[in-house]
Amino acid sequence: MKKVHDHRSFSASNDMRLLGEILWRITYVSSITTLLMYRVENHEPYFVQRRNAAKMFGLSSLQKVTAALRILAYGVGADLIDEYIRIGETTAIKGMKLFVKAVILIFRDVYLRSPNSNGIARLLAIGVKQGFPYMLRSIDYMHWK
Template identity: 55%
Template sequence: MNKELFLRIVDRLSNEIPYFQQRRNAAGRFGLSSLQKCTAAIRMMAYGTAADAVDEYLRLGASTALLCLENFTEGIINLFGDEYLRRPTPQDLQQLLDIGESRGFPGMIGSIDCMHWEWKNFPTAWKGQYTRGSGKPTIVLEAASYDLWIWHAFFGSPGTLNDINCWR
């Protein structure tokens, strides 16, 4: 996630969702910042880590990390759901049908594509599982979209999406 998008999300959440507003505790000290709370939630989702895996990095406990994740997902749905988490409208579907027809696929609403992305900071112990012909470790993104409106995204497990069963 790029920094601008992350900060936009943090800003909206901290302005509109009370949980993400920094407050003073009973001792008068400031509690967790909105950056800490959002980072915890995004790291748990992005890396699939347990709640207690962010405790040393972000200085918050597992129960707090779970609350961050719960409030983050609810906040994202409330703030961005109407724009980004909605079903396609008839106009959206017609646009996709027109694009498919212009490319020689009449009646096709979307397509699935696979991309090999070079994994810059990969764990070296996993190199063999994520390396293919180029010798550089890659991760495969399978996505269905034309205009970056992703309805489906899947990062495959090592060895599940290769050039035999993944179109390029």
């Protein structure tokens, strides 16, 4: 039987490609979140899930880390986190502060180091290519492409 190519077959393959990209991004983001969660949980005891006085489990480390990431990434108030993650405002604020401190302590030696001459040359070359000579990747124009 002869295979018929029409607009539906193209659309289906296109949809599958897009679905594949979306799933890859979700997996990538989720693996980064999981890595952060485990590293922070091992560094800061606040993020370890515990039982309360009634022997019920309290908030999970995933809930606490997700709340902190949502506050930092979206700039939302801690009171809005309660509707999505079921975590109180005070707990969300405390978790975010401890999360930031833990991430800085865990990753500071790798990501907060002083630039070396190769790094500075690379950043200056990027600045020249983007029309900003003598600038080292300022946050004020990073969104420009």
